[in-house]
Amino acid sequence: MRRPFFALSLGACLALLLGLVISAILFVSVRRLEHDKAAIDFQQHAQLRVAAVRESIDRSIHILGNINQLFGSFGDVSREQFRSFTAPLLARLPYVQNFAFHRILPDAERASYEERMRASYPDFVITEIDKGVRVPAQSRPFYRVVDYVEPLQGNEAALGFDAASNDLQTDAMRRAVDTGLPAATAPIRLVQEKGSQRGIVVLMAVYRFGAVLTDVASRRAAVIGDTATVFRGQDLIDKALAEGHALIADRNVDMHISVYASAVPSEATLIYRNGADLNAGEATTWLSGWLFYDRPAPYRYDFDVAGQAWHMVVSAPPRFFLDGGWGALWAFIAGVLFSIGGAVYLHTLIGRSRRIQLVVEERTAQLQALNEELGADIAARRRAEQALQLRERAIEASANAIIITEAVAPHYPIEYVNPAFERITGYTEAEVIGRDSCFLWGDDTEQAGIEEVRAAVAELREGHAVLRSYRKDGSMFWSDIYIAPVRDENGVVSHFVSAQYDITATKRYESELEFQTNRDALTGLANRNLLRDRLGQAISFAYRYGNPIWVMFVDLDRFKFVNDTLGHQAGDTLLKAVASRLQSCLRETDTVSRVGGDEFVLVLNERTDAGLTTNIVQRLMDAIAKPLDIHGHEFFISCSIGVAVYPADGETPEDLLRHADIAMYRAKETGRNNFQFYTSTMNEKAMERLRFEGDLRNALEREEFVLHYQPQIDLQTGEIVGVEALIRWQHPELGMVPPARFIGLAEETGLIVPIGAWVIRTACMQNKAWQLSDVGPLRMSVNLSARQFAHNDLVESVAQALDEAQLEPQYLEIELTESLVMADVERAIGVLRELKALGVQLSIDDFGTGYSSLSYLKRFPIDVLKIDRSFVNDITTDPDDAAIVSTIISLAHGLRLLVIAEGVETAEQLGYLRQHDCDQMQGYFFSPPVSADALARMRKEGKRLPIPTTGSLL
Ligand code: C2E
Ligand code: CA
Ligand code: CA
Numbered sequence: 001m002r003r004p005f006f007a008l009s010l011g012a013c014l015a016l017l018l019g020l021v022i023s024a025i026l027f028v029s030v031r032r033l034e035h036d037k038a039a040i041d042f043q044q045h046a047q048l049r050v051a052a053v054r055e056s057i058d059r060s061i062h063i064l065g066n067i068n069q070l071f072g073s074f075g076d077v078s079r080e081q082f083r084s085f086t087a088p089l090l091a092r093l094p095y096v097q098n099f100a101f102h103r104i105l106p107d108a109e110r111a112s113y114e115e116r117m118r119a120s121y122p123d124f125v126i127t128e129i130d131k132g133v134r135v136p137a138q139s140r141p142f143y144r145v146v147d148y149v150e151p152l153q154g155n156e157a158a159l160g161f162d163a164a165s166n167d168l169q170t171d172a173m174r175r176a177v178d179t180g181l182p183a184a185t186a187p188i189r190l191v192q193e194k195g196s197q198r199g200i201v202v203l204m205a206v207y208r209f210g211a212v213l214t215d216v217a218s219r220r221a222a223v224i225g226d227t228a229t230v231f232r233g234q235d236l237i238d239k240a241l242a243e244g245h246a247l248i249a250d251r252n253v254d255m256h257i258s259v260y261a262s263a264v265p266s267e268a269t270l271i272y273r274n275g276a277d278l279n280a281g282e283a284t285t286w287l288s289g290w291l292f293y294d295r296p297a298p299y300r301y302d303f304d305v306a307g308q309a310w311h312m313v314v315s316a317p318p319r320f321f322l323d324g325g326w327g328a329l330w331a332f333i334a335g336v337l338f339s340i341g342g343a344v345y346l347h348t349l350i351g352r353s354r355r356i357q358l359v360v361e362e363r364t365a366q367l368q369a370l371n372e373e374l375g376a377d378i379a380a381r382r383r384a385e386q387a388l389q390l391r392e393r394a395i396e397a398s399a400n401a402i403i404i405t406e407a408v409a410p411h412y413p414i415e416y417v418n419p420a421f422e423r424i425t426g427y428t429e430a431e432v433i434g435r436d437s438c439f440l441w442g443d444d445t446e447q448a449g450i451e452e453v454r455a456a457v458a459e460l461r462e463g464h465a466v467l468r469s470y471r472k473d474g475s476m477f478w479s480d481i482y483i484a485p486v487r488d489e490n491g492v493v494s495h496f497v498s499a500q501y502d503i504t505a506t507k508r509y510e511s512e513l514e515f516q517t518n519r520d521a522l523t524g525l526a527n528r529n530l531l532r533d534r535l536g537q538a539i540s541f542a543y544r545y546g547n548p549i550w551v552m553f554v555d556l557d558r559f560k561f562v563n564d565t566l567g568h569q570a571g572d573t574l575l576k577a578v579a580s581r582l583q584s585c586l587r588e589t590d591t592v593s594r595v596g597g598d599e600f601v602l603v604l605n606e607r608t609d610a611g612l613t614t615n616i617v618q619r620l621m622d623a624i625a626k627p628l629d630i631h632g633h634e635f636f637i638s639c640s641i642g643v644a645v646y647p648a649d650g651e652t653p654e655d656l657l658r659h660a661d662i663a664m665y666r667a668k669e670t671g672r673n674n675f676q677f678y679t680s681t682m683n684e685k686a687m688e689r690l691r692f693e694g695d696l697r698n699a700l701e702r703e704e705f706v707l708h709y710q711p712q713i714d715l716q717t718g719e720i721v722g723v724e725a726l727i728r729w730q731h732p733e734l735g736m737v738p739p740a741r742f743i744g745l746a747e748e749t750g751l752i753v754p755i756g757a758w759v760i761r762t763a764c765m766q767n768k769a770w771q772l773s774d775v776g777p778l779r780m781s782v783n784l785s786a787r788q789f790a791h792n793d794l795v796e797s798v799a800q801a802l803d804e805a806q807l808e809p810q811y812l813e814i815e816l817t818e819s820l821v822m823a824d825v826e827r828a829i830g831v832l833r834e835l836k837a838l839g840v841q842l843s844i845d846d847f848g849t850g851y852s853s854l855s856y857l858k859r860f861p862i863d864v865l866k867i868d869r870s871f872v873n874d875i876t877t878d879p880d881d882a883a884i885v886s887t888i889i890s891l892a893h894g895l896r897l898l899v900i901a902e903g904v905e906t907a908e909q910l911g912y913l914r915q916h917d918c919d920q921m922q923g924y925f926f927s928p929p930v931s932a933d934a935l936a937r938m939r940k941e942g943k944r945l946p947i948p949t950t951g952s953l954l
Contacts, residue, residue: 009354012347019339027332031291031321038294038324042255046299046314049241049257053312056240057305060096060231061182061202063089067099068182068204068227075209077101079148086150095235097190097199098155101148101206102163103225107141114160121159128165137162144173144225163228169201175307176203177223178216184306187233187261187269198271200231200261202306233259233271241274256315263302263309271310278315293318401425401500403437407485407493411436412457415495424479424502426472437498440469440479453483460485460493466503477504522572523579525600526593534591535603535653542605542646549646550612552602553660554582554620557638557672559598562630564819570630574637581623585616601657617641617675625673638673640664649678662686693749695731696742700754704730707762708929711938712781712900712922715914718945720938722779722813724922725763726929727755747787756788757797764805764812766932771811775939781813781843786820795834802838809839813864817845821860829859836861843900848884857895865892869903872923876908886916893917914948921945 070085071077077085086099105113110126117124126145128137134157137143144164149155163169168185176183182204190199203226207213211222237259256275260266265277278298289295298315321328395402401421405412413434422428425440432439441450449465456463462484469479483498518530526534535551542549556578563571575598582592582600591603602620606612621639628635642663650656663678665686670676699705709723729737746752760782767780788794802809814835821828821844832842843864844857848871857865867888874881885901892899901913904923913921926945927938 009347009350011350012343015346016339016343019342020336023332023335023339026335027328028291030328030331034321034324034328035290035294038319039296042294042296042314042316043299045255046301049255049314050299050301050303050312052243053237053240053259054303056236056243057231060093060229060236061184061306063093064099064182064202064204064227064229067229068206071101071206071225071227072209077148082148083150083152090151093239095232095239097230097232098158099148099150100146100158100228100230101225102144102203102228103147104223105143105145107139107143110139110143113145117160124160126160126162128162134161137165140164147225169203172201172203172307173205173226176226177205177219179307180205180207180213180219182306184261184308186308187271190230190232197235198233198261200233200236200271200305200308201228202231203228233261237272254317254319256313256317258313260311260313261305261308263311265311265313275315275317277313278317288318292321294321294324295319398499401479401502403498403500404486405437405496405498407460407495412496413437421500424471424477424500425469431472441467442470442474444468444470444476449481453481456483457496469500477502478507479503520594523576523594525579525583526591528593528595531591531593531595531601531603532653534593535656538591538603538605539646539651539653539656547606548612548648549606549656550602550604550616551644551646551656551660552604552617552620552675553642553644553657553664554600554602554624555640555664555668556598556624557640557668559637562635562637563597564823566630566633573630574628574635577628578624578637578639581626582620585620585623601660614675617643621673621675640667640672641675642667642678643675644678658686659683689745692742693745696729696745696749696751699729699731700751700758704732705755705758706730706931707759707766708931709766709935710922710929711927711935712779712920713926713945714920715910715918715945716947718947720778720944721920722781723935724781724783724815724929725759725766726783727759743785747785750787752785752787753791756785757801759783760798760801760812761804764801764807767811768805768807770936770939771807773936775936777811779813779841780811781815783815783845784820786817786823789816789820789828789831794831795838798835798840799838802840810841813841813843815843815845815866816862818847818849822856825856825859829861832861843898846902848888857897862897864898864900866900866902866922867918869923872901872903872909872913873905875912876906882912885912885918889913889916889918910945911948 067082067086067089070081074081082099082101089099090096105126114125126137126143127134129135140162142164143162146158146161146163149158152159164173168188172183172185175181182202185201185203187198187200190197205219205223206225206227207219207222208224211218213219213222237257241257254275256278257272258265258270258274258277259272260269261271262269294316295318296316298313301312301314303310303312395418398418398420401424402416402418403414403421404416405414414432414437417427417429417432421432425432438445438450441447447465447467449467452463452465453467462482464483465481467479467481468476470476480501480503481498482501483496485493486495486497488494518527518533519525520527535549538549541547556574559571559574562574575594578600579592579594582602586592586602586604589605591601593601593603595601604612604616621641624637624639628637642660642665644650644656644659644663646656649659659678659682662682662685663676666682667674667676676682706728707725708728709725711720712722712724713719714721727739727743729739729742731737743752746755763780763782767778771777784794798812798814801807802812816832821832835842841864842860842862843866844860844862845866846868847865848868865888867885871881871885871888875885876882889899898919900920900922901909901918902922904910904913904921904925906925909923910921910925927943930938
């Protein structure tokens, strides 16, 4: 984590703190020293002052001594002498109030003295002070008269004053006499002075000239007077200090000085005072104490002034420490600065060491990362090596041949082959190294793939080809070759690697598959796929050479019949036989294909050797028409063929196939067993059919269908007993279309189911309507198609139609064809039983055309059997048919079935049927199918079949 820029490190803080503490201690110490020095200084200054004062006093006293000596040296000193001697002294010593000579005068000499003095001073008299007033002195044994006084001016009053009257001097005088030394008095008020200044009188005895002074007595005896000087105390000390200051040059030092003329300071003896005395002992706080203030102890000095004890006090006011010098502060500031500097230095030092540490850590991390990278690198390299080894091993283990060739044109020598190569080709590695890799193709160099391989190599790109290659033993194998350039580290192609897959097996499988996808499994003929291919190829070939192609659509006639009657196996045998017959008729270059159940398409190319003629078609038909033995049965089959010719009838396979198909239909329409060439009119018909189909889809919706009803007559009574509902289509353009033209199409398209349902519904309604009208009850027959019968909803829809019409079921009859019920007998039985359970009647239509035996019919719950028109038609001409009809009638009656003959057109036919006990008839002979109205009319008119009289029986 990054610390804030300004944060001091703990070390720096401690250093700073320590520095500050040291600074403080330094400050205190320096202050202590300063303080002590200040005390010493002060003492020195004080002592200097004391010395100055003493010196000054001593000098003054000394001068007094000089004056006194004047008397000692000259004996008698005249007034003039005294004046001249003292005058310069007075000028020099301004603090001297006066110099005086006191003459001791016995009372006896008073008068003469006064007399003598009056000569100079007319009113002269010896005086004394009484209560502040100068008065003539009282008579005393001795006077001590102020004889000389200098300066006289201002001291006139003192002249003649009896100093002995002044008690203050008495003591000093005695000491002066006794010692011969100067003696000072206590301070006195100076009479002459204005102000409060006190004076000191210093006396010195004057002895008789020439007296021997050995002891006190001799001194007392020899004393004749004294010399005195009066100092103005304050002036004296002022002067002394002034001189002293000059000497010590510290005038500015603020010092308080007091001088007392006594051993114990007292206001009474105060001579001099400059500022109050200061006491050092007063209480101080630490702030005002010595730490910040110099507070030296007052200097006290006791000394002797002419035998008098004096006391001097020198003190100083507390002085703020800065006034005495900046030393401590500087020391402190220096200390603090040094501390800060130190702290900062330490901080940077710590910071640097931290940065160094960080750098070291970073480097370490980098180194570690580098290490890891290196490790990863090594691991990656190892992996790469392993991967390489793995790849090598994988190449070795590969199941496919791998060949590495040098990229050296033109031979591209082989440098490496893997074991699979050896296995596949049979060549050993030693045999192929250095050889041109093309050798595998042997002489088979005309392969398209080789070009691709060569191109890929030349263009240095990947290539792919499927090639025939040859093994050492000469056998061919298919190889799927992938070739790719291999680049060296500089991106230059140095080698080619090719992987060869032996796809021989795959090729085989492919061709099998191809056969399967292109061949018809049953006959081995080409199927629709291959046909399309071949036809396409043939067209492109024919287009190039201008040859025609014939496309023939062959459809077997009545093949369904074989399949239905003899089973699928027989059908298959038949198809195979037809296939081989078709093939045998054609050349190998022609294509024979099977495209549907019994549909074959042939593609015939015209070759220069033989043109295409209808002979070929005839030959084909003949070949197919040959009798065929299937499961011991001899069969005759025919076919219908449609031919479309390229390019006249179409230029695409689709067109040609479609047109051949149309032509084949046409052939079928024109009676089977023939062939038709496609014409454009056929196409029109086919187109018409398409249109027709479209119309049919809409017919139901447009209500274009109607039902016509053909009466069925009971041959016993001649009465109409039933009708068959037959559908018609009122086409808007084509008019009334018969069912034969659209029922088949409706079957194919599935439209028959809704159409059939409509028929049943309409028939039931109509029948009910007739029952309710005067037409009366009739049996209504409805035809059912195979598609309808197969539909699961059949029974339900019939029941619904009955229900809707409220028609009793016995009035509805359903007609089924033989083939319809024979297709799936078990199911048919089930459906018929269900229908029967509804209560409806069931009949078998067109009986005789199918191949069911009558015995089968026993199993079906049917009521009516309708003999097909074709038999009825021929009963009068063909004895066989007549026999069949009579047999059917009797067998049906044996099964308790009602028999109806269809298509009765003539009286002869009717006669035969009556003769053989046929129950009912239906046919043009009585009536064609008619509209509902027409039928109603017929009933109303009572139309019936005339019953022949017995006589007219044939
Ligand atoms: P089918 O069931 O055999 O019907 C009888 C056919 O014979 C009718 O032809 C009828 O007109 C015709 N016919 C009747 N008497 C004579 C005669 O004396 N001489 C000749 N030559 N013909 C006679 P149609 O109406 O053209 O019907 C043809 C076929 O169409 C019917 O044959 C039937 O199979 C089918 N069909 C008609 N209506 C329906 C229908 O509603 N549903 C189904 N599924 N088929 C129908
Ligand atoms: Ca019918
Ligand atoms: Ca019929």
